[in-house]
Amino acid sequence: MKKITMKNAWIIIVLFFVLGFFVPVLGILGFVCMGTPILQALLGKGKIHCQKHCPRGSFLGKFLKKYNLGLTMPKWMRSRGVKHALLITMITMLLLGFVHADFTLMGMAHVLYRLMGMSFIVGIIMGLTFTPRSWCVVCPMGHATGIIKDIKVEVKSCPGC
Numbered sequence: 001m002k003k004i005t006m007k008n009a010w011i012i013i014v015l016f017f018v019l020g021f022f023v024p025v026l027g028i029l030g031f032v033c034m035g036t037p038i039l040q041a042l043l044g045k046g047k048i049h050c051q052k053h054c055p056r057g058s059f060l061g062k063f064l065k066k067y068n069l070g071l072t073m074p075k076w077m078r079s080r081g082v083k084h085a086l087l088i089t090m091i092t093m094l095l096l097g098f099v100h101a102d103f104t105l106m107g108m109a110h111v112l113y114r115l116m117g118m119s120f121i122v123g124i125i126m127g128l129t130f131t132p133r134s135w136c137v138v139c140p141m142g143h144a145t146g147i148i149k150d151i152k153v154e155v156k157s158c159p160g161c
Contacts, residue, residue, distance in 0.1 A: 006051075006058045013055035013120070020113045028105060030112030034141055041145035044152060050142045057136050060123055064132035073130045078137055087140040090115065 004012070016033070020026045033056075037049035050057060076082060094115055101107020123135030136142060 004053050006053070006061065009053055009055040009058035010062050011055075013059050016055070017117065017120070020109075024113065025106055025109045027109035027111075027113030027116075030109075030116045033116065037141045037145045038148065041148035041152075046149040047142060047145045049145065050136060050139070054136070054142075056120060056123060056139075057133050060127045060132045060135060064124070064127040068128050068130065068132055071130050073126075073134050073137060083138055083140075083143040086138055087143050090119070090140040 013033075016026070016029060020029070037047075037054070040049050041047070094111065097111030097115065098108055101111055119135075119140075123139075126134040126138075
């Protein structure tokens with residue numbers, strides 16, 4: 001089996017959206033998309049997912065490199081405050097969606113599919129406006145893995161621990 005790299009990871013997100021459209025329960029695989037970077041960060045691999053395996057980043061980098069305005073992303077969009085707000089917003093939307101769906105498999109699959117779709121569209125808009133992978137700068141999963149990495153480094157370097 002071929003190794004998943006930034007060169008070919010885009011296929012995963014395309015398959016997710018195409019198959020999820022025809023077989024909605026497959027939206028539950030959104031947990032894999034969200035869980036993999038978190039698991040890798042918890043295992044001490046930092047933001048390796050963002051750098052080498054992210055299907056969304058792979059898609060944006062591959063297909064938008066010729067079609068972007070190349071504008072500079074405003075400084076405020078890159079701030080930790082915006083990244084925190086986006087992470088909290090996404091978690092809130094996810095949890096409220098699950099509650100509204102009564103935590104049923106099909107309901108959660110729809111919530112995940114919609115959330116992944118909305119963030120994908122925002123990523124494409126950002127990629128067309130700024131640079132192809134500008135979504136990666138504010139990506140909630142990338143930000144969460146960065147927080148985990150920072151916490152793990154803090155814990156390791158704690159002199160009294």
